[in-house]
Amino acid sequence: MSIKLAQEILKNRFGYDSFRMNQQAAIECVLSKKDCVVLMPTGGGKSLCYQIPAMLLDGLTVVISPLIALMKDQVDALKNNGIEAEFLNSSQTSREQAEVFQRVKSGQTKLLYVAPERLLQSGDLFIDFLKNINVSLFAIDEAHCISSWGHDFRPEYIQLGKLKRYFPEIPVIALTATADKLVRKDIFERLNIANAELFISSFNRPNIHYRIEPKRNSYAQLLEYLERRREESGIIYCLSRSSTMSLAADLRDEGYSVLPYHAGLDKATRDKNQELFLKDEVKIVVATIAFGMGIDKSNVRFVVHCDLPKNVESYYQETGRAGRDGLESEALLFFSWADVNKLKGFAEVEGNQRQTEIMLRKLNQMGEFGDLKSCRRRFLLKYFDEDLSENCGNCDNCLKDFETIDGTIIAQKALSAVYRTGQRMGLGYLVDFLRGSQSQKIWEQHKSLKTYGIGADISKNEWFEYFRDLMAQGFLKQSDGQFPVLQLTEKSVDVLKGNVSVELIKATIKEEKKSSLVSDVSHEYFKDLFADLKTVRTEFARGENVPPYVIFSDATLVEMATFLPLDLNEMSRISGIGELKLQKYGADFLAAIKRYCEENDLESRINLKAPRREKKQRTKRNEKGQNTYDVSLEMFLSGMSVGEIARERGVTNSTVENHLARFIQSGEIALTDLVHEDKIEPIREAIVKFQDIGALSSIKEYLGEDYTYGEIRAVLADFTGRANAATR
Ligand code: ADP
Numbered sequence: 225m226s227i228k229l230a231q232e233i234l235k236n237r238f239g240y241d242s243f244r245m246n247q248q249a250a251i252e253c254v255l256s257k258k259d260c261v262v263l264m265p266t267g268g269g270k271s272l273c274y275q276i277p278a279m280l281l282d283g284l285t286v287v288i289s290p291l292i293a294l295m296k297d298q299v300d301a302l303k304n305n306g307i308e309a310e311f312l313n314s315s316q317t318s319r320e321q322a323e324v325f326q327r328v329k330s331g332q333t334k335l336l337y338v339a340p341e342r343l344l345q346s347g348d349l350f351i352d353f354l355k356n357i358n359v360s361l362f363a364i365d366e367a368h369c370i371s372s373w374g375h376d377f378r379p380e381y382i383q384l385g386k387l388k389r390y391f392p393e394i395p396v397i398a399l400t401a402t403a404d405k406l407v408r409k410d411i412f413e414r415l416n417i418a419n420a421e422l423f424i425s426s427f428n429r430p431n432i433h434y435r436i437e438p439k440r441n442s443y444a445q446l447l448e449y450l451e452r453r454r455e456e457s458g459i460i461y462c463l464s465r466s467s468t469m470s471l472a473a474d475l476r477d478e479g480y481s482v483l484p485y486h487a488g489l490d491k492a493t494r495d496k497n498q499e500l501f502l503k504d505e506v507k508i509v510v511a512t513i514a515f516g517m518g519i520d521k522s523n524v525r526f527v528v529h530c531d532l533p534k535n536v537e538s539y540y541q542e543t544g545r546a547g548r549d550g551l552e553s554e555a556l557l558f559f560s561w562a563d564v565n566k567l568k569g570f571a572e573v574e575g576n577q578r579q580t581e582i583m584l585r586k587l588n589q590m591g592e593f594g595d596l597k598s599c600r601r602r603f604l605l606k607y608f609d610e611d612l613s614e615n616c617g618n619c620d621n622c623l624k625d626f627e628t629i630d631g632t633i634i635a636q637k638a639l640s641a642v643y644r645t646g647q648r649m650g651l652g653y654l655v656d657f658l659r660g661s662q663s664q665k666i667w668e669q670h671k672s673l674k675t676y677g678i679g680a681d682i683s684k685n686e687w688f689e690y691f692r693d694l695m696a697q698g699f700l701k702q703s704d705g706q707f708p709v710l711q712l713t714e715k716s717v718d719v720l721k722g723n724v725s726v727e728l729i730k731a732t733i734k735e736e737k738k739s740s741l742v743s744d745v746s747h748e749y750f751k752d753l754f755a756d757l758k759t760v761r762t763e764f765a766r767g768e769n770v771p772p773y774v775i776f777s778d779a780t781l782v783e784m785a786t787f788l789p790l791d792l793n794e795m796s797r798i799s800g801i802g803e804l805k806l807q808k809y810g811a812d813f814l815a816a817i818k819r820y821c822e823e824n825d826l827e828s829r830i831n832l833k834a835p836r837r838e839k840k841q842r843t844k845r846n847e848k849g850q851n852t853y854d855v856s857l858e859m860f861l862s863g864m865s866v867g868e869i870a871r872e873r874g875v876t877n878s879t880v881e882n883h884l885a886r887f888i889q890s891g892e893i894a895l896t897d898l899v900h901e902d903k904i905e906p907i908r909e910a911i912v913k914f915q916d917i918g919a920l921s922s923i924k925e926y927l928g929e930d931y932t933y934g935e936i937r938a939v940l941a942d943f944t945g946r947a948n949a950a951t952r
């Protein structure tokens with residue numbers, strides 16, 4: 225069966241122009257009736273790997289998924305794209321189930337979602353049912369649940385090994401977002417698919433910005449953080465049930481739309497809270513880790529960890545719930561070593577020394593991550609056995625410079641503050657004291673000390689960093705107990721006497737990097753139109769009783785609010801709009817866009833959307849022996865867009881654009897492949913106008929938000945390429 229048909233379905237039913245990552249390879253494998261295992265990060269697009277084959281194969285595709293709560297939404301989403309799908313689970317009455325069986329038997333259903341428990345039914349009832357119908361494919365979602373090495377072992381999954389025994393001819397596709405080598409091995413063995421092909425995609429999530437703040441007064445820090453995100457959807461994780469309850473209550477008092485979620489709430493409340501969140505009726509959920517498995521909400525803009533996750537796997541999975549739609553999102557963690565110590569108690573696995581050691585090692589790695597001074601993303605990917613060729617440019621550390629400074633005077637100020645206040649004050653107090661805080665918290669008798677206020681020139685954050693550095697170097701120590709205080713050590717005396725000098729690490733935000741990042745990744749769209757479009761979406765979602773993303777994802781609405789399509793034809797070029805959705809919803813969204821354009825005197829910008837290039841057969845890539853520029857070129861020539869290359873290689877768009885600009889200069893890429901022809905002339909004019917200044921930023925500012933740095937660079941490269949040719 226040809227991949228061309230698969231591509232047509234991708235466009236007509238799902239509204240997407242090109243496959244992502246290994247989707248195409250996995251689909252080809254399934255269509256040739258071979259087993260495969262697909263490892264792709266959350267949000268990568270695993271579902272299409274079996275949904276598209278399901279449409280192309282003549283029989284039924286059985287999808288096994290542990291996420292009962294999600295089945296209905298998944299099925300609704302498929303139906304909304306005109307695909308016949310059903311689910312069977314314990315939430316249905318026996319009558320409803322009988323009806324599903326009937327429809328499946330009649331042959332009209334293409335996909336059937338079931339929970340693994342089904343296969344446990346006595347006397348293999350369900351297996352017998354399947355034997356009597358035409359099954360074409362088994363898809364096993366969340367396949368890591370089969371392994372006791374994983375973090376989410378489900379004994380029912382073991383039964384899935386039966387499938388290959390009863391149906392040796394029917395291909396199996398197993399999918400997961402988390403599987404280290406041991407888990408992977410279990411998937412192959414326990415599913416009896418020893419010869420399956422393995423497709424591993426990069427686990428990088430370039431649109432998630434990783435950020436870690438020292439944990440101090442985390443409530444105040446959190447409020448400051450949320451203040452700038454009032455309209456956005458997010459998840460806040462806490463360690464204990466009681467803290468989720470109290471934090472949710474506090475945030476509600478601050479006027480946030482927020483609900484708690486933890487395993488101690490009764491099921492009805494949990495389901496209700498989850499549903500309100502999925503439907504965008506509530507913006508924030510404050511939860512324990514009980515919340516999340518299978519939270520398929522695409523527009524989660526931030527995930528905050530108020531407490532430390534117990535290992536990097538959990539951290540990565542929880543933060544991975546942000547930004548499934550590919551738009552900019554953020555992961556924020558409040559970190560302290562005290563949390564590491566607190567969790568040590570939980571790492572103990574009774575009667576199992578080996579397991580305990582594994583847990584403790586994982587916990588320490590989490591601590592190491594919190595304390596890291598280099599690129600966070602590189603560390604994370606390395607943890608999962610993946611190498612990133614350069615720093616990411618989109619984590620807090622990449623946006624900071626660290627320099628070593630002579631910190632002797634700073635150290636003397638800090639140590640004498642500890643000494644003068646009697647070695648019985650905590651870190652926060654000492655920082656306030658050094659900065660000369662007017663707060664009532666500062667003891668009256670301390671205000672007359674000479675050291676009071678001598679550190680006012682240094683910011684609070686910097687002081688916290690310096691203190692931590694001094695502790696790490698052994699110039700200070702922290703007492704144990706609930707209210708730890710700072711005390712001098714043997715090494716302190718030499719510092720106070722001026723006998724030794726002290727080196728400290730100072731962090732500064734790189735201004736230049738910051739600005740280039742913002743212009744590269746921020747989506748410039750009409751925000752008030754976006755809000756209007758959301759309203760239209762909400763009406764449909766309520767009417768059909770489905771979560772809004774089932775109608776259109778945020779990413780699709782953002783595209784509409786960027787390119788302003790003004791007729792159905794233009795609308796069909798927006799990513800995420802298949803034929804059925806175009807018919808069903810197109811007119812209403814168009815009306816909103818038209819109204820907005822009339823009121824604001826705007827025209828369609830659909831021509832600004834990157835030109836679609838013909839897909840050429842993708843060549844096999846081998847990074848070895850090629851330089852990084854050539855790799856990007858090859859990927860580009862194989863038909864991938866700049867965004868796709870950036871995603872797959874784990875670099876920013878601008879890095880890829882820089883790579884490609886080189887080949888425009890050498891003539892290997894045509895300028896029109898990268899820049900729409902309507903835009904070339906205006907950019908050329910601007911370049912000429914500003915040639916004396918020569919600054920890219922002036923050109924960009926002049927051209928405005930419709931033009932990206934990448935496009936300007938490309939035209940510039942074309943210019944210089946020609947100039948060189950002319951002088952040669
Ligand atoms: P996963 O199951 O891997 O977490 P999903 O299958 O839910 O991810 O896909 C995540 C999002 O990406 C969905 O909104 C989906 O429609 C979208 N998506 C999947 N494949 C593509 C593609 N080739 N192009 C654009 N969007 C895609």
Ligand code: ZN
Pocket residue numbers: 598599600601602615616617618619620621622
């Ligand atoms: Zn980084």
